[in-house]
Amino acid sequence: MEFSINSGSPGKQRTGCVIVGVHEGRRLSAPAQELDRAAKGFLTDVLRRGDHDGRPGTSLLLHGVPGVPADRILLVGVGKEREFDESAYRKAVDTAVKVLRTTGATDCAFYLTDLAVRRRDTAFKVEQAVLGVMEGLYRFDRMKSKPPEAKRALRKVVLHVARRSDIAPGEQAAARAHAVAEGVRLARDLGNLPANVCTPSYLADEARELAKHHGLACDILDEHDIEKLGMGAFLAVARGSRQPPRLIVLEHRGAGKTGEAPVVLVGKGVTFDTGGISLKPAVEMDEMKFDMCGAASVLGTMKAVALLKLPLNVVGLVPATENMPGGNAVKPGDIVTTMSGKTVEILNTDAEGRLILCDALTYAERYKPAAVVDVATLTGAMVIALGHVATGLFANSDALARELVQAGEAAWDRAWHLPLWADYQEGLKSNFADIPNIGSRAGGAITAACFLERFAKAYAWAHLDIAGTAWKSGGEKGATGRPVALLANFLTRRAA
Ligand code: BES
Numbered sequence: 001m002e003f004s005i006n007s008g009s010p011g012k013q014r015t016g017c018v019i020v021g022v023h024e025g026r027r028l029s030a031p032a033q034e035l036d037r038a039a040k041g042f043l044t045d046v047l048r049r050g051d052h053d054g055r056p057g058t059s060l061l062l063h064g065v066p067g068v069p070a071d072r073i074l075l076v077g078v079g080k081e082r083e084f085d086e087s088a089y090r091k092a093v094d095t096a097v098k099v100l101r102t103t104g105a106t107d108c109a110f111y112l113t114d115l116a117v118r119r120r121d122t123a124f125k126v127e128q129a130v131l132g133v134m135e136g137l138y139r140f141d142r143m144k145s146k147p148p149e150a151k152r153a154l155r156k157v158v159l160h161v162a163r164r165s166d167i168a169p170g171e172q173a174a175a176r177a178h179a180v181a182e183g184v185r186l187a188r189d190l191g192n193l194p195a196n197v198c199t200p201s202y203l204a205d206e207a208r209e210l211a212k213h214h215g216l217a218c219d220i221l222d223e224h225d226i227e228k229l230g231m232g233a234f235l236a237v238a239r240g241s242r243q244p245p246r247l248i249v250l251e252h253r254g255a256g257k258t259g260e261a262p263v264v265l266v267g268k269g270v271t272f273d274t275g276g277i278s279l280k281p282a283v284e285m286d287e288m289k290f291d292m293c294g295a296a297s298v299l300g301t302m303k304a305v306a307l308l309k310l311p312l313n314v315v316g317l318v319p320a321t322e323n324m325p326g327g328n329a330v331k332p333g334d335i336v337t338t339m340s341g342k343t344v345e346i347l348n349t350d351a352e353g354r355l356i357l358c359d360a361l362t363y364a365e366r367y368k369p370a371a372v373v374d375v376a377t378l379t380g381a382m383v384i385a386l387g388h389v390a391t392g393l394f395a396n397s398d399a400l401a402r403e404l405v406q407a408g409e410a411a412w413d414r415a416w417h418l419p420l421w422a423d424y425q426e427g428l429k430s431n432f433a434d435i436p437n438i439g440s441r442a443g444g445a446i447t448a449a450c451f452l453e454r455f456a457k458a459y460a461w462a463h464l465d466i467a468g469t470a471w472k473s474g475g476e477k478g479a480t481g482r483p484v485a486l487l488a489n490f491l492t493r494r495a496a
């Protein structure tokens with residue numbers, strides 16, 4: 001997809017489709033008014049006949065409008081002007097792309113970027129338009145036996161800005177967002193692949209490919225290496241599976257030879273979570289193929305970071321394994337020794353994410369990191385707490401938490417800071433080992449974060465629980481690629 005920025009008039013665009021907003025109450029936005037003048041009141045007539053009223057989520061596609069050189073005009077309902085915020089803007093972009101996909105237009109002129117979004121500048125609107133277009137055109141059909149019929153596809157999007165002086169910042173924003181969108185796409189592809197394809201070794205191969213094409217360093221540790229490191233908790237999870245585990249290490253050395261402390265990203269890579277001996281119920285268990293979305297987002301972010309050539313050192317760590325029941329599987333009550341030396345009583349084999357992450361967090365110490373951020377589909381309780389809107393954020397450093405919240409706001413990939421107060425640690429008591437792998441069910445997302453926190457004492461650390469945001473269920477089932485945009489924004493700010 002090719003994106004460019006322009007400030008030309010909508011009535012003069014020779015293009016497959018001009019996209020303009022209509023406010024609720026049949027009020028044409030400024031670019032729509034310009035089109036209307038060129039078309040001698042054609043749009044006003046259409047609205048008067050009652051075919052479109054500007055409500056959010058609605059649209060109307062017009063062909064061959066007289067006086068206008070564009071093949072089509074797409075009117076997009078953008079709701080009340082006073083209520084036009086970030087969510088309304090993204091909804092308008094998404095609506096436009098949905099209609100555009102059904103047309104034969106190969107290029108379009110996009111004027112929703114002209115609308116005023118409260119508190120937001122042109123760069124934000126351009127970024128969200130690029131991400132929204134890439135997201136809306138995304139298809140995952142590589143597992144279908146026949147490729148879907150080849151339709152004329154959209155190839156060029158011209159994003160319009162109000163002033164000529166907005167063109168240069170608009171172009172920078174588009175380029176940035178395009179790199180992020182490539183990372184999001186990789187994360188979605190990996191998430192959507194079925195678990196019989198996307199195994200721990202497959203993830204490792206993907207990481208190697210990524211490294212080869214984007215100038216990253218890559219190291220893949222196998223079962224022997226993991227054992228030598230003493231990662232008893234990680235290995236305990238992997239025991240029940242025929243698929244061997246992998247520890248993936250990717251490094252972006254963007255800070256040159258300064259020896260600058262890296263940011264380490266850690267992604268939960270459970271390529272399928274059956275629950276193990278503490279077996280999950282059958283309903284929707286297929287969605288546990290998405291239990292490696294944390295890993296996918298780390299690989300996606302590494303890709304974005306490489307494309308953006310960020311002058312920053314970033315390490316991606318992915319412990320990858322299946323969580324399966326089997327004759328050799330770890331059992332409830334088993335006690336294992338983690339890489340840190342702490343022993344863990346595994347009371348529930350379905351709380352496996354924290355077991356693989358705790359050893360990866362200990363491994364991260366060797367980098368003397370500036371910060372460590374782990375990303376994991378860690379708890380069902382997170383979905384109950386925040387639903388599918390915000391990612392749960394926990395941290396042992398308020399400064400780091402603030403940075404991540406702000407990055408999420410800026411990238412419109414939001415996270416919400418939850419408490420990690422010592423009071424919540426009380427449930428983590430074992431009669432037999434140093435700690436159990438589960439705490440109280442109440443506040444389950446927090447008690448899970450408390451477990452991780454015990455292994456993250458050596459550095460500033462944050463944990464993103466993406467159980468509610470990494471994928472969608474139902475008719476639109478599929479990986480979202482979150483929180484690649486948040487992480488890419490966070491790292492971009494750190495690099496500046
Ligand atoms: N991968 C799941 C968490 C999950 C469940 C994410 C459903 C999204 C939807 C995780 O490994 C898990 O099973 N967690 C348990 C923890 C419990 C046993 C303490 C959970 O949340 O039920």
Ligand code: MN
Nearest residue numbers: 273350351352
């Ligand atoms: Mn589980």
Ligand code: ZN
Nearest residue numbers: 270273291353
């Ligand atoms: Zn899991």
